[in-house]
Amino acid sequence: MKYNYSEISDKQFEELVVQICYKLLGYGTKIFATGADGGRDARFDGTACEIPSRHKPWEGLTIIQAKHTAEFNKKFSDGDFFGSKSSIVNGEVEKMKKLIKSDDMKNYMLFSNRKLPAEAHEEILSFMSTETGLSKSNIILVGISDIESYLKAFPEIPDKVDLNAFDMPLNIEPDELAEVILRIKDEIPNINKLSKGKSKESKAEIKRIPLENKNKINNLDSGYSKVIESKILEFDEIADFLSRPENTDYQEKYLECKFELDEKIRAIKKPDHEYNVVLERVYDLIIARDQDCKTNKRLTKLMLHYMYYNCDIGDDERCEYVA
Known part of the structure; x- marks a missing residue:
């Protein structure tokens, strides 16, 4: 540790x-x-x-x-x-x-x-x-x-x-996440407006246990979960961006970052720790460590919420996208 x-x-x-x-x-x-x-x-x-x-x-x-x-x-x-x-x-x-x-x-x-x-x-x-x-x-x-x-x-x-490692900031380096965030910002200039729109249909759904059950497993607050769910349209854009063949390098950076975050959170999270508190502490650390992430605070938090919703961090049964 x-x-x-x-x-x-x-x-x-x-x-x-x-x-x-x-x-x-x-x-x-x-x-x-x-x-x-x-x-x-x-x-x-x-x-x-x-x-x-x-x-x-x-x-x-x-x-x-x-x-x-x-x-x-x-x-x-x-x-x-x-x-x-x-x-x-x-x-x-x-x-x-x-x-x-x-x-x-x-x-x-x-x-x-x-x-x-x-x-x-x-x-x-x-x-x-x-x-x-x-x-x-x-x-x-x-x-x-x-x-x-x-x-x-x-x-x-x-x-x-x-x-207790959880009582201090996690020792992570957010370089890879910052690069992905900056690229998404350039590629999807309207991503900050998507959560306000209702006309766009979701292009994919996640095959998994209900999000409510995932939240219970991870001890994530229901009110915080609603905040995450309100960003589903933006999550679709992120998933689309990461799935494009020309973005292979950014897929790798995303994978490196999500594996690092998930492993370190699993290593220190105790059953009584609320996962929404975990995410907020990770967010605070990231924006304190990287100026690009600090400049793009909303996208930084959006990426953390995407990782959770997409089953890339947190305990869950196996999740996968289906058409």
């Missing part, structure tokens, strides 16, 4: 790090406290359980730092984190030197909700080791990929820190 760690609080990230350290080091890990210099750390003094391995564990005092950022898609290699005198890593190195001298620190772990490229990993390890005298084998850097691996190994941790 992937979480958008930029959306959680500093405190929640610290709690997550401590829970991971309970597993890697031991339950002797002490909760984060504010030091004399204003820095916050956790510590473990003793023989580690799993770090760096069960057969050759760390011994002595281990200091753990958690560096959380509210910015999305940040990296260890960013200038604010490493590479300048004012960077976070440089500041940590000065603290490490003091801890080695005052507390006889033997090992050091740095957690951050940033991506950790291989080159940056080696550069930072070498820099910390050279500056502090600690062996590289006594320093561990933990980025997003490592955190995700630990959560797979210890799946009980997210619940212990109330880390």
